[in-house]
Amino acid sequence: xxxxxxxxxxxxxxxxxxxxxxxxxxxxxxxxxxxxxxxxxxxxxxxxxxxxxxxxxxxxxxxxxxxxxxxxxxxxxxxxxxxxxxxxxxxxxxxxxxxxxxxxxxxxxxxxxxxxxxxxxxxxxxxxxxxxxxxxxxxxxxxxxxxxxxxxxxxxxxxxxxxxxxxxxxxxxxxxxxxxxxxxxxxxxxxxxxxxxxxxxxxxxxxxxxxxxxxxxxxxxxxxxxxxxxxxxxxxxxxxxxxxxxxxxxxxxxxxxxxxxxxxxxxxxxxxxxxxxxxxxxxxxxxxxxxxxxxxxxxxxxxxxxxxxxxxxxxxxxxxxxxxxxxxxxxxxxxxxxxxxxxxxxxxxxxxxxxxxxxxxxxxxxxxxxxxxxxxxxxxxxxxxxxxxxxxxxxxxxxxxxxxxxxxxxxxxxxxxxxxxxxxxxxxxxxxxxx
Numbered sequence: 001x002x003x004x005x006x007x008x009x010x011x012x013x014x015x016x017x018x019x020x021x022x023x024x025x026x027x028x029x030x031x032x033x034x035x036x037x038x039x040x041x042x043x044x045x046x047x048x049x050x051x052x053x054x055x056x057x058x059x060x061x062x063x064x065x066x067x068x069x070x071x072x073x074x075x076x077x078x079x080x081x082x083x084x085x086x087x088x089x090x091x092x093x094x095x096x097x098x099x100x101x102x103x104x105x106x107x108x109x110x111x112x113x114x115x116x117x118x119x120x121x122x123x124x125x126x127x128x129x130x131x132x133x134x135x136x137x138x139x140x141x142x143x144x145x146x147x148x149x150x151x152x153x154x155x156x157x158x159x160x161x162x163x164x165x166x167x168x169x170x171x172x173x174x175x176x177x178x179x180x181x182x183x184x185x186x187x188x189x190x191x192x193x194x195x196x197x198x199x200x201x202x203x204x205x206x207x208x209x210x211x212x213x214x215x216x217x218x219x220x221x222x223x224x225x226x227x228x229x230x231x232x233x234x235x236x237x238x239x240x241x242x243x244x245x246x247x248x249x250x251x252x253x254x255x256x257x258x259x260x261x262x263x264x265x266x267x268x269x270x271x272x273x274x275x276x277x278x279x280x281x282x283x284x285x286x287x288x289x290x291x292x293x294x295x296x297x298x299x300x301x302x303x304x305x306x307x308x309x310x311x312x313x314x315x316x317x318x319x320x321x322x323x324x325x326x327x328x329x330x331x332x333x334x335x336x337x338x339x340x341x342x343x344x345x346x347x348x349x350x351x352x353x354x355x356x357x358x359x360x361x362x363x364x365x366x367x368x369x370x371x372x373x374x375x376x377x378x379x380x381x382x383x384x385x386x387x388x389x390x391x392x393x394x395x396x397x398x399x400x401x402x403x404x405x406x407x408x409x410x411x412x413x414x415x416x417x418x419x420x421x422x423x424x425x426x427x428x429x430x431x432x433x434x435x
Contacts, residue, residue: 005029006033009022009025009029013026018049020046020050023045023049024046024052026042027039027055030042031065034065036065036066039062040062040066043055043056043058043059043062044059053084057079059075060075060079060092060096063075064092069096069099069100070100072096073093073097073100076089076092076093076096077093080093085116087113087117090110091113091122091125094106094107094110094122094125094129095125097109098125098129103129103232104233106125107232107234110125111231128232129232148220148245149218149220149249150218150220151218152209152213154206154209154210154213155210155213155214156210156211158210158213159203159206160329160330160333161326161327161329161330161333162203162330164321165321166207168194168319169321172194173253173296174211174215176188177215177217177251177294177296193296193297193298193299193319194296194297194299194317195259195298195300195301195304195307195311195319195320195321196208196299196301196321196323197300197320197322198302198322198324198325199302199324199325199404199407200360200362200403200404201360201403202323202325202326202360202362205221207323208255208298209221209253209255211253211296211298212252212253215253216251217252217253218246218250218251218252218253219252219253220242220249220253222242222254223256226238227242235277236276236277239281239284240280243295244290246295247290247291247294250293251295251296252295252296253296253297254295254296255298256297256298256299258300258301259299259300260301260302260304260307262278281311282310282311285311285316285317286315299311304320304423305414305418320423322424322430324426326359326360326361326364328350328353328354331353331359331364332349334361335347335353335364335368335393338365338368339368339388342368342372342388343375343385343387343388344387344388344389345387346389346390347388347389347393351390351394352390352393352394355394356402357402358402359404360404362403363400363404366400367396367400368388368393370399370400371388371393374395375387375392408427408431411424412428412431412433414427415427416428416433
């Protein structure tokens with residue numbers, strides 16, 4: 001539209017100054033042409049005549065374009081309070097809030113727009129308010145309790161082998177709970193963190209759960225997926241709520257799996273949201289806003305060398321414990337347990353366990369599955385389950401190599417060439433290597 005059109009609209013308004021639709025058309029035209037002061041005047045004049053919904057939204061757009069985000073937001077809040085299903089209102093409100101750095105409120109406004117139309121998309125808001133590759137978590141406090149809080153029915157008597165691991169946990173976690181007065185006399189806190197590391201599938205979660213059972217404590221187990229949320233700032237909130245749940249249910253063992261993914265080096269974090277999450281985690285570990293007295297934190301990682309060094313400072317994960325693949329006795333126990341209630345003949349468990357050196361608990365599961373599949377094929381002919389024999393499991397062993405080999409190949413390099421502090425000496429001992 002050109003100046004002649006605007007002049008024509010103004011002339012028409014002289015003869016009919018209370019013509020709402022005409023004045024709204026003039027205001028919208030001026031806004032489109034970015035003649036903001038004139039548009040503001042026309043919208044304001046119209047609002048003196050009538051409480052026009054479109055005029056309010058138009059005036060909010062004027063203030064947004066002028067950079068008066070607070071005024072824009074106040075106008076839109078009134079529009080929203082009066083009830084609206086206009087997606088553009090919630091979108092503009094979210095952008096105005098974002099300009100004022102009110103991230104949480106901006107997320108709520110954008111969520112409202114998405115509720116009205118789930119297929120709606122605004123590139124600017126999506127880029128600034130959502131985290132890629134994460135899902136949305138919405139839970140009440142009761143749902144959080146039900147999902148995470150457990151009372152374990154196992155203890156160290158259910159853990160075969162792992163004597164060195166159990167001893168470390170006993171010193172760091174169990175003894176302080178059993179003798180709190182001694183620790184307090186020396187000014188030491190009851191709680192703290194211990195980091196379990198080693199190849200995957202070797203029972204880190206099981207030992208953590210057994211620790212809780214050993215001291216009759218509650219148990220909370222979380223992984224990265226339980227914490228990450230698609231909305232900026234919500235991951236930190238989720239992490240805080242999980243720590244608060246542990247603090248409200250002491251004594252409590254808080255087990256955090258995949259801690260390497262959560263606590264990756266801050267220098268490697270390209271997204272500021274990732275750095276914010278790590279900083280939140282460090283604050284929670286330190287108990288800056290709330291005490292962690294009685295909260296026993298166990299982290300598990302397959303790659304401790306990727307963990308930010310700040311996590312291993314005193315008072316955090318200052319004790320790091322190697323969880324090796326199960327030893328001979330433990331492998332035999334796992335086989336016995338896994339084969340229980342399955343059709344079996346006379347099986348030489350010790351012979352199989354001896355052949356399964358370096359096999360993880362998960363690998364032993366896989367071996368039994370392979371043996372069962374072979375037996376199922378031969379059972380289809382007459383429908384009678386054929387018992388598993390020693391030979392079946394030994395054949396399955398040849399078909400499944402230990403998954404720990406690849407891990408030890410990487411771990412050996414760190415233990416040999418990046419181990420000045422002796423952090424990974426246990427790996428060298430396990431591999432029978434002298435540095």
